[in-house]
Amino acid sequence: xxxxxxxxxxxxxxxxxxxxxxxxxxxxxxxxxxxxxxxxxxxxxxxxxxxxxxxxxxxxxxxxxxxxxxxxxxxxxxxxxxxxxxxxxxxxxxxxxxxxxxxxxxxxxxxx
Amino acid sequence: xxxxxxxxxxxxxxxxxxxxxxxxxxxxxxxxxxxxxxxxxxxxxxxxxxxxxxxxxxxxxxxxxxxxxxxxxxxxxxxxxxxxxxxxxxxxxxxxxxxxxxxxxxxxxxxxxxxx
Numbered sequence: 001x002x003x004x005x006x007x008x009x010x011x012x013x014x015x016x017x018x019x020x021x022x023x024x025x026x027x028x029x030x031x032x033x034x035x036x037x038x039x040x041x042x043x044x045x046x047x048x049x050x051x052x053x054x055x056x057x058x059x060x061x062x063x064x065x066x067x068x069x070x071x072x073x074x075x076x077x078x079x080x081x082x083x084x085x086x087x088x089x090x091x092x093x094x095x096x097x098x099x100x101x102x103x104x105x106x107x108x109x110x111x112x
Numbered sequence: 113x114x115x116x117x118x119x120x121x122x123x124x125x126x127x128x129x130x131x132x133x134x135x136x137x138x139x140x141x142x143x144x145x146x147x148x149x150x151x152x153x154x155x156x157x158x159x160x161x162x163x164x165x166x167x168x169x170x171x172x173x174x175x176x177x178x179x180x181x182x183x184x185x186x187x188x189x190x191x192x193x194x195x196x197x198x199x200x201x202x203x204x205x206x207x208x209x210x211x212x213x214x215x216x217x218x219x220x221x222x223x224x225x226x227x228x
Contacts, residue, residue: 045218
């Protein structure tokens with residue numbers, strides 16, 4: 001069963017604006033990862049943040065993790081039309097077996 | 113990075129037939145692989161954990177007799193959808209954890225199954 005909830009479910013912004021997506025989860029995690037999926041395609045791994053980290057950057061991406069609130073956020077700065085995709089958070093459970101549970105996802109549409 | 117492949121990428125079959133989907137880790141060994149199902153505009157739902165050398169572990173609500181999983185080697189897991197029905201039409205994705213320091217999973221490109 002899914003354990004992550006994401007909001008918003010859908011987000012439409014203009015090119016150049018920032019996009020923020022949030023994710024909440026329920027149980028203890030080893031790490032949290034964000035993925036992108038273009039329509040009907042496979043997943044692209046974006047960034048991984050470990051449970052003992054609070055913030056991580058990768059290019060135009062910034063991820064935060066608050067384990068006390070069991071939540072994470074993904075910020076995409078200076079968005080581009082090519083960023084249009086669905087974004088999923090995925091939590092790797094702290095069970096030692098790499099079991100990964102996906103959130104519901106946010107569908108981002110960046111208008112040129 | 114590590115690569116996971118899936119075959120076929122797309123399959124159309126008649127209701128009642130069985131379909132086999134392969135998941136291969138191309139440049140690393142995977143004692144564990146995961147199978148997900150994704151319906152249109154929805155998230156990935158974990159179906160089962162494929163374990164090399166032992167039985168697969170199925171998530172609650174997933175019929176083990178309908179979705180047969182065989183982890184034949186350290187680089188290959190197969191998912192067979194038996195007696196497929198139209199409601200089994202979905203996007204099936206496998207993943208394999210890369211047991212290095214990054215704890216990262218690598219996902220296959222997915223298989224689009226359409227059951228007529």
